[in-house]
Amino acid sequence: MAPVSTARRIIAPIETPAATTADSGEDGLGKSLGDRAYDQLLDRMLEGVFAAGTLLQERALAEMLGISRTPVREALAKLESEGFVTRHAGRLLVVREVPLQELMEILHVRAILETEAAGIAAGRVGADELRALRRLFEAQLQGPLPDGGDFWAADDRLHGVIVDAAGNAVLAVTVRTLRRRTRMFNLKRLPERLVPGCHEHLAIVDALERGDGEAARTAMATHLDNTRRSILAKLEPLSGVRPGA
Structure with missing residues (x-):
C-alpha cells in the first residue's frame, strides 16, 4: 500500500438549498447529502486529488x-463497500491502491462487456450524437496535443453512449462501475495515449455510424487492448510482477 498521507486540499462546500433540513438529510432536489458527499469524494479520487494512500478523516x-459528519460517514461507508477506500491498521480509512493484477482483471472484463456492447x-446511436462525438475527437487532434481533461470527458461520453444504446441496464451499470475502478489508476498518467486514443475513438464512431457491428466490436477491442498495454507498460516495471490477465 502507498504511504498514508492526510488529505489537505480544499473541496468546495456542498451547496445546500434552503429546503435542506437536518431531519431529512436531503438537499431539496431529492438527493441526500450522503449521496452528494459520495459524488464529491469519488470525483476527487478519480481526478487524483485524493491519491492512493490518502488518509480520509471524517471530521476534516x-x-x-x-x-x-453523518453524511460523510455514509459516503465513506459506500466508498468502502465499493472498494475505493480501505482500512489502514484496522481503523483508519485511506484511498485504496488498485493492485496491477486486479487492474488487468478489470480491463479484461471490460473488454468482454464493452466489445459486445x-x-x-x-446502428442504434443517433446521428446527431455521433456527429457531436466525432467533432470532439477531431477537434482534439487539431492542436499540438489533446487536452487530457477534454479527452477523458469525451472518452466517458462515448463509452457511456455505447453501453446505454446496448439496451441492457445491468450491462450499463456494470461497465460504468468498472470504468470508475479503472480510473483509480489515474489515466492522466498516460499522456502518450491521447493522440492514438482519439484515432481509436474515431474508428469506433465510424463503425457505429455505418451500423457495422463486427467493425465496432473490432475497434472497441483494439482500443481497450491498447489501453491495457499502455497501463501494463507503465506499471509492470514498478510492480515487478507479471500479471496473468
Missing part, C-alpha cells in the same frame, strides 16, 4: 464539504 472532510450499439 465534513469541514471541507461544509456538512455534518459496441457490436449491439452499432
Whole structure:
C-alpha cells in the first residue's frame, strides 16, 4: 500500500438549498447529502486529488464539504463497500491502491462487456450524437496535443453512449462501475495515449455510424487492448510482477 498521507486540499462546500433540513438529510432536489458527499469524494479520487494512500478523516472532510459528519460517514461507508477506500491498521480509512493484477482483471472484463456492447450499439446511436462525438475527437487532434481533461470527458461520453444504446441496464451499470475502478489508476498518467486514443475513438464512431457491428466490436477491442498495454507498460516495471490477465 502507498504511504498514508492526510488529505489537505480544499473541496468546495456542498451547496445546500434552503429546503435542506437536518431531519431529512436531503438537499431539496431529492438527493441526500450522503449521496452528494459520495459524488464529491469519488470525483476527487478519480481526478487524483485524493491519491492512493490518502488518509480520509471524517471530521476534516465534513469541514471541507461544509456538512455534518453523518453524511460523510455514509459516503465513506459506500466508498468502502465499493472498494475505493480501505482500512489502514484496522481503523483508519485511506484511498485504496488498485493492485496491477486486479487492474488487468478489470480491463479484461471490460473488454468482454464493452466489445459486445459496441457490436449491439452499432446502428442504434443517433446521428446527431455521433456527429457531436466525432467533432470532439477531431477537434482534439487539431492542436499540438489533446487536452487530457477534454479527452477523458469525451472518452466517458462515448463509452457511456455505447453501453446505454446496448439496451441492457445491468450491462450499463456494470461497465460504468468498472470504468470508475479503472480510473483509480489515474489515466492522466498516460499522456502518450491521447493522440492514438482519439484515432481509436474515431474508428469506433465510424463503425457505429455505418451500423457495422463486427467493425465496432473490432475497434472497441483494439482500443481497450491498447489501453491495457499502455497501463501494463507503465506499471509492470514498478510492480515487478507479471500479471496473468
